[in-house]
Amino acid sequence: MSILYFFLYLLLVTIIGLLYMGAARKITAHIQNRYGPPVYQPILDVLKLFAKKDTASHGIMHSLGPVIAYTGIAATLLFLPLGNHTPLLHFNGDLFVVLYLLVVGPLGMALGAGESANSNATIGIARALSMMLGYEIIFFMATLPVFYHYGTASIYRVIQAQGAFPDWAAILFPISFIAGLFALQGLMGEKPFELVVAPHEIASGPMVEYGGKYLGLLQIWHAVGIIVETGLFVDIFFGPQSILWFFAGTFIVFFATVIVNAVMPRFRIEQAVRFYWGLPLLLSILGILQVYIWR
Amino acid sequence: MKLFKFAQSRSLWMMHFCTGCGAVELPPTMTSRFDMERFGIIPMATPRQSDLLLITGYLTVKTLKRVVRAYEQMPTPRYVIGFGSCTINGGMYWDSYNVIKKLELYIPVDLYINGCMPRPEAIIDAFLKLREMIDKGEANAWKKYIENYEWYKKNQAEVFDVEKWSLKK
Numbered sequence: 001m002s003i004l005y006f007f008l009y010l011l012l013v014t015i016i017g018l019l020y021m022g023a024a025r026k027i028t029a030h031i032q033n034r035y036g037p038p039v040y041q042p043i044l045d046v047l048k049l050f051a052k053k054d055t056a057s058h059g060i061m062h063s064l065g066p067v068i069a070y071t072g073i074a075a076t077l078l079f080l081p082l083g084n085h086t087p088l089l090h091f092n093g094d095l096f097v098v099l100y101l102l103v104v105g106p107l108g109m110a111l112g113a114g115e116s117a118n119s120n121a122t123i124g125i126a127r128a129l130s131m132m133l134g135y136e137i138i139f140f141m142a143t144l145p146v147f148y149h150y151g152t153a154s155i156y157r158v159i160q161a162q163g164a165f166p167d168w169a170a171i172l173f174p175i176s177f178i179a180g181l182f183a184l185q186g187l188m189g190e191k192p193f194e195l196v197v198a199p200h201e202i203a204s205g206p207m208v209e210y211g212g213k214y215l216g217l218l219q220i221w222h223a224v225g226i227i228v229e230t231g232l233f234v235d236i237f238f239g240p241q242s243i244l245w246f247f248a249g250t251f252i253v254f255f256a257t258v259i260v261n262a263v264m265p266r267f268r269i270e271q272a273v274r275f276y277w278g279l280p281l282l283l284s285i286l287g288i289l290q291v292y293i294w295r
Numbered sequence: 296m297k298l299f300k301f302a303q304s305r306s307l308w309m310m311h312f313c314t315g316c317g318a319v320e321l322p323p324t325m326t327s328r329f330d331m332e333r334f335g336i337i338p339m340a341t342p343r344q345s346d347l348l349l350i351t352g353y354l355t356v357k358t359l360k361r362v363v364r365a366y367e368q369m370p371t372p373r374y375v376i377g378f379g380s381c382t383i384n385g386g387m388y389w390d391s392y393n394v395i396k397k398l399e400l401y402i403p404v405d406l407y408i409n410g411c412m413p414r415p416e417a418i419i420d421a422f423l424k425l426r427e428m429i430d431k432g433e434a435n436a437w438k439k440y441i442e443n444y445e446w447y448k449k450n451q452a453e454v455f456d457v458e459k460w461s462l463k464k
C-alpha cells in the first residue's frame with residue numbers, strides 16, 4: 001500500500017516540478033519582454049524525449065547514470081514532509097540521510113558522464129563537485145542553528161516543533177535564513193552559479209552526450225530536484241504548513257531564485273567558490289553565534 | 296500515441312549549424328522581437344539533444360563532413376531545414392569549386408526556406424509548417440536516410456574524394 005502511495009507521490013511531485021520549470025521559462029520570458037512557451041511545455045519536452053526511437057549509449061554506466069540520479073532524488077522524497085503532512089520515513093538524524101542523498105544525483109551524473117569521455121562533460125563534473133565545496137557547507141551551517149535550537153536532527157520533528165506564523169525558524173534566525181537563500185541558489189544550479197551546465201561555454205556540461213530517453217530522465221530528475229530543494233528549505237524555515245501553503249511557499253522561494261537567475265551573468269568556478277566563502281560563510285557563522293548566545 | 300505525436304510537434308529542440316550568412320537571422324528569431332520559444336523551439340547545445348538541424352546557408356566540402364557527422368549523431372526522429380538558395384541549388388556560389396550545390400544529395404531535407412536571406416518571419420513560418428507536417432506524419436525525411444543509406448554514402452564519398460577536388464586537375 002505504501003509503495004503505491006509512494007509512486008503516486010513521486011508522480012505528483014514530478015508533474016509539479018515540470019510545471020515549475022515551465023513557470024520559470026514563462027517568468028524569464030516576461031522579464032525579457034517575450035511571451036514565452038506555455039507553462040506545460042516541459043511536460044511536452046519530456047514526452048517527446050521518451051518518444052525518441054533510438055538513443056546512443058556509451059556503455060552500461062552511461063545508461064545507468066541518469067537512473068542513479070533519479071533514484072537518489074526519489075529516495076529523498078521518502079524523508080521529505082510536504083508541510084505538516086507526515087513523510088513515509090522519519091527518525092532522529094534523517095537530515096543527514098537527506099544531505100547524503102542530495103549528493104547521489106551529481107554523483108550519478110559524474111559516473112555516467114565520465115564514461116562518455118567527452119571533455120566538456122568532464123569539465124562540467126569537475127565544476128559540479130567543486131561547487132559543492134561552496135554551497136553544501138553554507139547550507140549545512142545555515143540550517144544547523146535551527147536543528148540545534150529544537151534539539152533534534154529530524155526534519156519532521158523540527159517542523160512540528162515550530163508554531164504558526166511568528167514562531168517560524170525564518171523569523172527566529174533571520175541571518176541563517178539569508179545565508180540559506182544564498183546556498184539555495186547554488187544548490188539549484190541557477191545563475192550566477194549555473195557553471196555546471198553553462199550551455200554557451202561547455203555545451204551543457206555533464207549532459208553533453210545524453211539524448212533521447214536519458215535526457216528525459218535527467219529532465220525529470222531536475223524537476224523533482226526543484227521541489228526537493230525548495231521544499232527542504234520551506235520545511236526547515238517556515239514550519240508546519242498545509243499542503244497548499246507548502247507548495248505556495250516552495251513556489252515563492254523558487255520564484256526568487258528564477259528572478260535572480262534571469263538578471264545575472266555567470267561566475268567562473270573560482271569566483272563562485274570564493275563568493276561562497278565570503279559573505280554567506282560570515283552570515284552562517286553569525287547565525288550559529290546567535291543561537292550560541294541565545295541558549 | 297497521439298499524445299506523443301502532439302508532443303513531438305510542439306517541442307522542437309534545434310541545433311543551428313551556422314555555416315553561411317543565415318546565422319545572422321537567427322538571433323532576432325530567438326530573442327524578444329520574434330520569440331520562437333513561444334512555439335516550444337529552443338536552441339540546444341549538442342546534436343545528441345536536438346531534433347531539428349538548421350543548415351543556414353552554403354556548405355563547403357569541409358563543413359559538409361561535420362554536418363553529416365552531427366546529423367548522424369541526432370536521435371531519430373530528426374528533421375532538417377535548409378536555409379536560403381545556397382542549400383537548394385548553390386545560390387550565388389553555383390560555380391564555386393568547393394561549395395556543394397544541392398544539400399539534398401548528402402542528407403535528406405524536410406523543408407527548404409528560399410530567399411537570400413530568409414527573414415525571421417519566413418523562418419517562423421517554416422517552423423509552423425514543419426509542425427504541421429509532423430502532425431500529419433509527413434516529415435519522414437529521416438527514414439529516407441536509413442533506407443537509402445548506401446546512396447547517400449556514395450554521394451558523400453564523391454565530394455569527400457580529395458583527388459577530384461584538388462586544384463591539380
Ligand code: SF4
Nearest residue numbers: 315316352379381411
Ligand atoms: S542563400 Fe544567400 S544569404 Fe544564404 S548563405 Fe547563400 S548567399 Fe548567404
